[in-house]
Amino acid sequence: MLALLVVLSLLFAWALAADRLARWSITAPLAFAIAGIVLTRGYDPAVPLDLEAHSAHRGVELVLAVLLFVDATEAKNYEVLKDRSVGERRLLFLALPVSVILATLAGALLFPGTNWWLLGVTALVVMPMDLAPISMFLRDRRVPLRVRAALNIEGGFNDGLISPVFVFCVANLVSAHSSSFTDLVVHALKEAGLAVLVGIALGYLASQLVRRALGAGWASAETLRLASLALPFMAYAASVLIGGNGFVAAFVTGLCYAATAHEVGGNNLELVHDVAQVMAFAVWFTFGKLTADEFESGVGWEVVLYGLLALTVLRFVPVYFSVAGMGFDRPERCALGWLGSRGVTSIVFGILAVTQLSPEDGTFVVNAMSVTVLLSVVLHGVSVVPVARWFERRATRSTT
Secondary structure (H helix, E strand, O other): OOOHHHHHHHHHHHHHHHHHHHOOOOOOOHHHHHHHHHHOOOOOOOOOOOOOOOOHHHHHHHHHHHHHHHHHHHHOHHHOOOOOHHHHHHHHHHHHHHHHHHHHHHHHHHHOOOOOHHHHHHHHHOOOOOHHHHHHHHHHHOOOHHHHHHHHHHHHHHHHHHHHHHHHHHHHHHOOOOOOHHHHHHHHHHHHHHHHHHHHHHHHHHHHHHHHHHOOOOOOOOOOOOHHHHHHHHHHHHHOOOOOOOHHHHHHHHHHHHHHHHHOOOOOOHHHHHHHHHHHHHHHHHHHHHHHOOOOOOOOOOHHHHHHHHHHHHHHHHHHHHHOOOOOOHHHHHHHHHHOOOOOOHHHHHHHHHHHOOOHHEEEEEEHHHHHHHHHHHHHHHHHHHHHHHHHHOOOOOOO
16 A cells, blocks of 8 residues: 555656656656656565565456556557558558567577576567657657657557467466476467457457447447446456457557547547556555565576677667668668567566566566666667757758
8 A cells, every 4th residue: 555655756856857857868767757766675675575475466467458558559640651551560560570579589698598488478578669658759750750659559458469379378387397398389379269259258348338339329428438447348248258368458448449449539549548657656655575585596698698689680680671672771671670668568577477476587587577677767768859959950951
């Protein structure tokens, strides 16, 4: 309860000073992470957090479900680019898998003797990009729209594609001595199949009911915001109750409901977006605790090098070459490759790894995650404004 009070108090304080702090390049993720480090560190912390409790595990899963639903509903159509591909399919289905594979191989070189499944889990944790640390970049009109569109779509959908693979790899680590690989594959496919069915059924049913209620005058766009808020929780709960994957169900529900939500208008998704943002702030606060705990005994150079590689070569090369011939010039491809910031998605996956894996395996994953996210907050936070200014100067030169 104390942790909840502290997070809500920080949220209130942030709302009062957000614009002023933004002038000093202090973002909400950075502020909440620092608060988490300061308030949760040591043997007798001011704000104790127990990440091993069952309630914490379930809470983190709900956070991911809501974030996946929001990601599925908020990816913009970018109609002005309808005649030019933004390359999102190649980013999601080519660059992302190649990045994960390269990260797994890099882990094998830097951490010889480590279980391959553990290396795979770690790669799945550190490679998905999240735009929270550089969210202002998406609103910066100095940056070409097609670059912002590609990053926004990739950030919206990559965690939805990664989550079932992550769950499967974690299951292989946890059940390595009790279940065969075939049993795990069958179980994972069953979970995913049930989740997809739940997501399609719930998304379609919700869309029909919302349209009928609006058409009959029983509800308005403003009151239907509560319906949108309830959907990710309903999808997660319904899927888990029948043995499905709650993450996949929430994501598919969002995909099926997105068109209706945007047709309804009236900021129909505003409430669920606000709730997701509050949840994300709580995750950044928890990240502060993880960082403080894991770094007390120091961090090896191998982990730092792995984090740097994850943010640079392991993402840049697959992205740069995957979007070749898709309408991006060389500087735009460089921007796409570099601006793959890491954030809430990696943190949530890292927390789930801690709550499900053995202490030794969980520590390995969280160390890699913490270093990667911290480096991302610093490197991407510092470079995002210079990148935007470079695009502005480039546009000016091309018009003169």
